Amino acid sequence: MKKLLTIAAAGATLAIAMPAEQVQAQQTESRLFEITRNGVLRVCQYPLYYSISFRNPATGEIEGIDADLAQELANELGAELEIVESSFGTFIADLQSDKCEIGMFGIGATLARAQAVEFSQPYLITSIYAVTREGGEITTWSDIDQPGHRVAVSLGSYIEPFMADYLQEAELVVIAPPATREAELVANRVDVIMTDFPTAVKVTDEFDWAMTIEPDEPLRMTPYSYVVPQGDQIWLNYVNLFIDTIKLDGRLQYFAEKNSLGPIVAP
Numbered sequence: 658m659k660k661l662l663t664i665a666a667a668g669a670t671l672a673i674a675m676p677a678e679q680v681q682a683q684q685t686e687s688r689l690f691e692i693t694r695n696g697v698l699r700v701c702q703y704p705l706y707y708s709i710s711f712r713n714p715a716t717g718e719i720e721g722i723d724a725d726l727a728q729e730l731a732n733e734l735g736a737e738l739e740i741v742e743s744s745f746g747t748f749i750a751d752l753q754s755d756k757c758e759i760g761m762f763g764i765g766a767t768l769a770r771a772q773a774v775e776f777s778q779p780y781l782i783t784s785i786y787a788v789t790r791e792g793g794e795i796t797t798w799s800d801i802d803q804p805g806h807r808v809a810v811s812l813g814s815y816i817e818p819f820m821a822d823y824l825q826e827a828e829l830v831v832i833a834p835p836a837t838r839e840a841e842l843v844a845n846r847v848d849v850i851m852t853d854f855p856t857a858v859k860v861t862d863e864f865d866w867a868m869t870i871e872p873d874e875p876l877r878m879t880p881y882s883y884v885v886p887q888g889d890q891i892w893l894n895y896v897n898l899f900i901d902t903i904k905l906d907g908r909l910q911y912f913a914e915k916n917s918l919g920p921i922v923a924p
Contacts, residue, residue, distance in 0.1 A: 687891035696735040701743035701757035707859030709763040723761045741889040746813030760884040765815035770837040779880030786857040787870040789849040809838040883904040
């Protein structure tokens with residue numbers, strides 16, 4: 658009996674030790690080390706996102722707060738920045754298939770998305786806004802959800818499922834890349850687009866005919882975060898420290914103001 662107990666105890670000790678060794682192995686393997694070893698940071702970005710990561714048709718360069726901050730992150734890592742084009746409908750698959758190490762393009766942190774990816778702490782926080790044409794039928798928030806009105810949202814955005822539940826009378830129009838809500842509004846194929854603060858600011862700045870409508874009270878307040886694959890706590894810790902650092906040294910506020918996003922910087 659004593660021999661059996663000794664064997665059982667040894668087996669239990671081994672069972673306890675093995676998971677600990679596996680945990681230790683996981684802690685010493687990270688995308689952070691791959692990036693610094695290879696000297697390349699692959700960042701997924703949606704190149705049609707005004708003020709966040711928008712490809713300037715004149716220069717071909719991606720501009721916006723996350724274009725700037727992606728370069729800052731690459732500089733901190735001593736790595737070359739490589740942009741991988743993505744979208745709200747594909748970024749989870751792109752991360753899971755190792756097309757990039759991080760998504761940086763104003764991604765709303767939601768509980769549904771958190772089942773598949775890891776979110777950093779927030780760096781921006783925004784409500785939902787509407788953008789429409791001046792002189793049209795829609796002039797107030799209450800005008801939006803009316804019969805005959807076509808309301809555009811981007812495929813895969815956190816705004817899409819929210820508006821699907823929110824609208825009772827108006828028609829929801831889901832826009833998939835390469836088409837954009839803004840182009841549909843310009844072409845008069847939709848009456849209003851539902852968007853966030855960055856896009857609302859940019860569209861109304863660029864087009865004389867565009868008008869932003871705020872909801873009667875903040876609607877679906879959403880934190881914007883960076884997103885990384887699940888299971889890499891070392892990499893996530895580094896990204897969170899990067900956000901803490903740029904908040905403290907003023908870089909986040911500087912690049913937010915540069916891109917007209919100062920009012921929505923996360924505390």
